[in-house]
Each structure stands twice: as C-alpha cells, then as structure tokens.
Amino acid sequence: MRAVVYTESGDSSVLELVEREPAEPGPGEVRVRIVRAGVNPTDWKFRAGGMGELAFPEIVPGQDGAGVVDAVGPEVTDLAVGDRVWTMLAQHQRPGGTAQEQVVIPADRVTVLPDAASYDLGASLGVPAVTAHRALTTSEDGPDRLAPGALSGMTVLVAGGAGAVGNAAIQLARWAGATVVSTVSSDEKGRLATAAGAHHVVNYRDGDAAAAIRDLAPDGVDLVVEVAPAQNLRLDVGVIKPRGTIAIYANNGGDEVTLSVRETFSTNARFQWVLLYTVGQEALRRAAEDITAAVADGGFGVGEEHGLPLHHHPLERTAEAHAAVEDGAIGKVLIDVGDH
Incomplete structure (x- = not known):
C-alpha cells in the first residue's frame, strides 16, 4: 500500500510517499481502507516539531479520514467489514495516521458514517x-x-x-x-x-x-x-x-x-x-454520536453551500495539502487517498 511518512521534523518537504505492508488489527482495533483524509493545523504543527520531539521513528500524518472497514480485530463487536466509517484521532499516540491507503485504528475512534454522507463529509468531521x-x-x-x-x-x-x-x-x-x-x-x-x-x-x-x-x-x-x-x-x-x-x-x-x-x-x-x-473517552463518545446524528439529520454538510469550500489534493501531493493548511487556506483541505 502507499503511505506518506516523515522521519524528521521540518517543513512539508520532509513528507515522502513510500510503499508499506498494511498492518493487521489487534484486539479492539479495526483496519480502514481510507478513501479521503482530512488535514488539520495539528498535522503540520506535529510535523514541524511544534509539539516536541517525534514520538516514533516514522510517522504517517493525519487524525481524520473516511473510508471502509476492511479488517476487524478480536473483541470488536460493533463494527464489521464493509462498514463506511469516519475516524477521529487516528494518529494520537500512534505512528500511523490517515495519509495512507490502509490504517489500523482503535475501534472506539471509528464511527459508522450515515448512508447519505459522502467521504468528503466524513473526512471533514474529526478534529473540527x-x-x-x-x-x-x-x-x-x-x-x-x-x-x-x-x-x-x-x-x-x-x-x-x-x-x-x-x-x-x-x-x-x-x-x-x-x-x-x-x-x-x-x-x-x-x-x-x-x-x-x-x-x-x-x-x-x-x-x-x-x-x-x-x-x-x-x-x-x-x-x-x-x-x-x-x-x-x-x-x-x-x-x-x-x-x-x-x-x-x-x-x-x-x-x-x-x-x-x-x-x-x-x-x-x-x-x-x-x-x-485530553478531553476523555466519554466526551469523545458523546461527540461522535451527536455529530453523526447531525449528519444523518442533514444538519451538517461541507462544500461552498455549507460555508466550507473543499480543496482536494492527491496522496502523492500531501506536502501541498499540508502547505495549504499552514498558509491559511479557507475551507477544508482533503487528501484523495483511494477509490470509493
């Protein structure tokens, strides 16, 4: 699979597209085939060293994304292969974020995406x-x-x-x-x-x-x-x-x-x-449930008509996506990772 990684702090030029073997989910984890990834200010701040030393020798950036569950680890009962989902905090205390084709994430950071919601919308939830x-x-x-x-x-x-x-x-x-x-x-x-x-x-x-x-x-x-x-x-x-x-x-x-x-x-x-x-798991759970309800109810959308213009970049140009956010792009910057 393709993944964007960095091994040192710096500007967006430290990001590199590589080939990696997909990981297998462990207990309480699922693997998601990412279709769309969101880029947030925290992504470039972590990459630039603004949050301190790198926590892992190699990091795939990206907290937010949307895609399809393609593998389920032991002890996971509320998600199944084929579920369309959105993610939060995929990279938090982990080396692998959403700027890759397949990512293993704790199941409690993955939420089923309503049928009518696009992957663009799913990848725009998370941090914001x-x-x-x-x-x-x-x-x-x-x-x-x-x-x-x-x-x-x-x-x-x-x-x-x-x-x-x-x-x-x-x-x-x-x-x-x-x-x-x-x-x-x-x-x-x-x-x-x-x-x-x-x-x-x-x-x-x-x-x-x-x-x-x-x-x-x-x-x-x-x-x-x-x-x-x-x-x-x-x-x-x-x-x-x-x-x-x-x-x-x-x-x-x-x-x-x-x-x-x-x-x-x-x-x-x-x-x-x-x-x-550091808001705690209960606050994250309540947020995931309420945000998903708003999406299902038609109360949350993306695109110019909802006040959030979208800017798409292919995975191999993730550096440009990071630079756009760092430069203050108005709207939501997304990375096109995989096919629907």
Missing part, C-alpha cells in the same frame, strides 16, 4: 467537529449533549466562523436550536459563515464589534467559541452573559492573554480550555 462539540457542551447552564432543541433559547458567539472549527460550531449550534452570531474579518468570510447557518455576522474590522453584538443580544451571549483569545478576550468578556462560558480551542491571536480581574469577576463566567487529546 469534535472540538466544536466540546466547546458547545461545557457551559454551566447548557447541555452536555447536542440534539435538536438542546440549545434553544441560547445565543452562541462563534469567533472566526469561516474556519473549519468555526464552521462546525455554527452548524452544530444551529442544528441544536441556538441563535448564532459569528465574527469575521471580511465580507467573503461573512458569506461563508452565513452559508454555514449563522443568523448574524459581525465584521470586527468595521466599527465597534462589542456594541454590534450587544445590539443583537442585549442580555449578552450564553457561550463563546473562541479561536483567538489574545485578540478577542476583552470583547468576549464584554458580551458574555452572567454564568456564560468562553470556550477557547486555539491561540491564533497569540500565546499570551491579559485579563482585568475586576472586569472579569463581574461576569461570573467560566473559561473552558479545549484540547481534543
């Missing part, structure tokens, strides 16, 4: 959708599961609604019944956030964003899904409702945050830090 689910389900006065009506009566502010996690947060929040406001930096990104389902879009480069959000939500927002706390936390504190939650999943605005203690105290708000790798 599970992160968004976590951000939407940790507030004091909100639900710990998502379903139609779960967020009814709540207002959710999604920072960076044109990004992959932002897009997923908008779609899931809208499906669960929230009123969704999204901040963006351009009219183009505003159109994408609206396509994803945002009821209101605020361009933070045009005037007073806090005032604009307060006009839309006079009592404040219940929940913020935040991508750039260093830049946005003062805005978030200014619009959060008492006992609201600011869920922070990235540091796009910088690594340091300054807070006014007095100003922040008055909000009675909580700050929820979201890192997918």
